[in-house]
Amino acid sequence: MAPNTAETALWPAPHASGAVDATVHVPGSKSVTNRALVLAALASEPGWLRRPLRSRDTLLMAGALRAMGVEIEETVSSSSSPATGPDRAGEAWRVLPTGLHGPATVDVGNAGTVMRFLPPVAALADGPIRFDGDPRSYERPLNGVIDALRVLGARIDDDGRGALPLTVHGGGALDGGPVSIDASSSSQFVSALLLSGPRYNQGVEVRHVGSSLPSLPHIRMTVDMLRAVGAQVDTPESGGEPNVWRVTPGALLGRDLTIEPDLSNAQPFLAAALVTGGKVLIPDWPARTTQPGDRLREIFTEMGGSCELTEYGLEFTGSGAIHGIDVDLGEVGELTPGIAAVAALADSPSTLRGVAHLRLHETDRLAALTKEINELGGDVTETSDGLHIRPRRLHGGVFHTYEDHRMATAGAIIGLLVEGVQIENVATTAKTLPDFPDLWTGMLGA
Numbered sequence: 001m002a003p004n005t006a007e008t009a010l011w012p013a014p015h016a017s018g019a020v021d022a023t024v025h026v027p028g029s030k031s032v033t034n035r036a037l038v039l040a041a042l043a044s045e046p047g048w049l050r051r052p053l054r055s056r057d058t059l060l061m062a063g064a065l066r067a068m069g070v071e072i073e074e075t076v077s078s079s080s081s082p083a084t085g086p087d088r089a090g091e092a093w094r095v096l097p098t099g100l101h102g103p104a105t106v107d108v109g110n111a112g113t114v115m116r117f118l119p120p121v122a123a124l125a126d127g128p129i130r131f132d133g134d135p136r137s138y139e140r141p142l143n144g145v146i147d148a149l150r151v152l153g154a155r156i157d158d159d160g161r162g163a164l165p166l167t168v169h170g171g172g173a174l175d176g177g178p179v180s181i182d183a184s185s186s187s188q189f190v191s192a193l194l195l196s197g198p199r200y201n202q203g204v205e206v207r208h209v210g211s212s213l214p215s216l217p218h219i220r221m222t223v224d225m226l227r228a229v230g231a232q233v234d235t236p237e238s239g240g241e242p243n244v245w246r247v248t249p250g251a252l253l254g255r256d257l258t259i260e261p262d263l264s265n266a267q268p269f270l271a272a273a274l275v276t277g278g279k280v281l282i283p284d285w286p287a288r289t290t291q292p293g294d295r296l297r298e299i300f301t302e303m304g305g306s307c308e309l310t311e312y313g314l315e316f317t318g319s320g321a322i323h324g325i326d327v328d329l330g331e332v333g334e335l336t337p338g339i340a341a342v343a344a345l346a347d348s349p350s351t352l353r354g355v356a357h358l359r360l361h362e363t364d365r366l367a368a369l370t371k372e373i374n375e376l377g378g379d380v381t382e383t384s385d386g387l388h389i390r391p392r393r394l395h396g397g398v399f400h401t402y403e404d405h406r407m408a409t410a411g412a413i414i415g416l417l418v419e420g421v422q423i424e425n426v427a428t429t430a431k432t433l434p435d436f437p438d439l440w441t442g443m444l445g446a
């Protein structure tokens with residue numbers, strides 16, 4: 001695995017001179033924004049997204065839907081709720097679902113949500129939709145979506161690898177019905193089929209037949225958001241069969257939705273409080289959420305901090321101690337890089353389990369974390385489904401990011417305590433958090 005960009009784009013990760021004490025307004029959730037865009041595009045009436053995330057992944061989603069004929073207007077929010085963020089908090093997107101048309105070309109970048117959620121939408125368009133993306137997108141699994149769509153009645157041209165690039169020949173409608181998939185490599189296969197399911201003639205019944213199923217909170221997020229726009233969804237949790245989700249055909253409502261802050265993107269800021277023995281307030285932390293980042297309250301508490309959820313948001317306080325952890329992250333895999341970074345700074349070893357599927361994320365995250373932490377003097381070994389991390393005294397050096405936003409933020413966490421860490425291509429954080437360098441230096445009072 002070679003570092004992917006020239007070492008010229010190096011960002012000196014700021015070193016913390018003391019305990020941080022900051023309020024950080026974290027932009028909207030990627031996962032909620034991209035589901036909301038898809039559901040609004042499939043609705044039978046206009047809808048609003050307030051405080052949407054504007055990042056590479058969500059702009060690719062909006063651009064793809066526009067390419068298929070959906071109107072998405074930029075507008076200033078007319079919401080009466082006060083804007084709490086310092087910038088852009090009042091902006092909104094108004095989505096006018098004016099039909100899904102081909103031919104069109106979609107750039108998925110390296111966004112799992114775009115490459116998995118949109119082929120099922122494209123099957124409803126009235127012409128061919130071509131999907132292409134970054135080189136890494138060709139390597140990320142898509143077979144669960146492609147095979148399922150064929151069973152449900154779609155015509156798809158691909159090169160037979162079960163991956164991008166491909167063309168979905170939309171026929172204006174899709175039969176739908178029951179389908180079995182192995183979603184052990186990505187929960188997004190299940191979410192993708194459920195999101196478009198209400199618009200299929202027979203709805204959809206998705207049965208997961210693989211071994212394990214990662215990222216269950218993200219499937220719950222899909223189900224919750226479908227129900228919020230009027231879809232009828234039966235789930236294992238609502239008394240249905242294990243591993244089976246059923247969506248009834250029906251029209252979707254246009255809603256007015258304010259997007260929650262991205263709790264996984266809050267992770268590096270909470271980690272900063274934890275590792276410096278400081279304090280960080282994240283305003284607007286939801287009292288109830290399906291976002292996996294909510295698990296950080298428990299995980300980072302076990303690693304040495306404490307937190308309080310108040311009307312102002314989540315206040316997280318470090319104690320000065322950083323403990324190792326033995327944890328199964330299968331449900332919250334996207335938190336792994338940030339937890340690994342904290343674990344490398346801890347006072348005892350850690351074992352992170354249940355995340356073999358991270359080898360197929362933005363990069364092979366298990367290999368990348370092992371290599372980059374070890375090159376700073378760490379002692380990390382890969383297991384079959386995770387990492388063993390034995391803390392060592394680390395030194396400065398280049399932290400490569402492999403076009404992975406969460407590698408960049410993981411390196412920044414280490415840089416708080418280790419002088420001389422340089423993050424290669426910090427701009428890769430634009431995938432979900434373009435403001436990261438400014439928010440980070442702002443948190444440090446620079």
Ligand SMILES: O=C(O)C1=C[C@@H](OP(=O)(O)O)[C@@H](O)[C@H](O)C1
Pocket residue numbers: 030031032112113185186187188191214215218219333334357
């Ligand atoms: O549905 C979603 O929004 C996501 C699901 C998860 O994917 P996997 O199940 O592929 O890990 C997660 O890691 C990703 O960041 C976002």
Ligand SMILES: C=C(OP(=O)(O)O)C(=O)O
Pocket residue numbers: 110111112113334361362406432
């Ligand atoms: C795995 C991630 O992204 P994607 O939506 O591209 O799968 C992530 O953000 O950690």
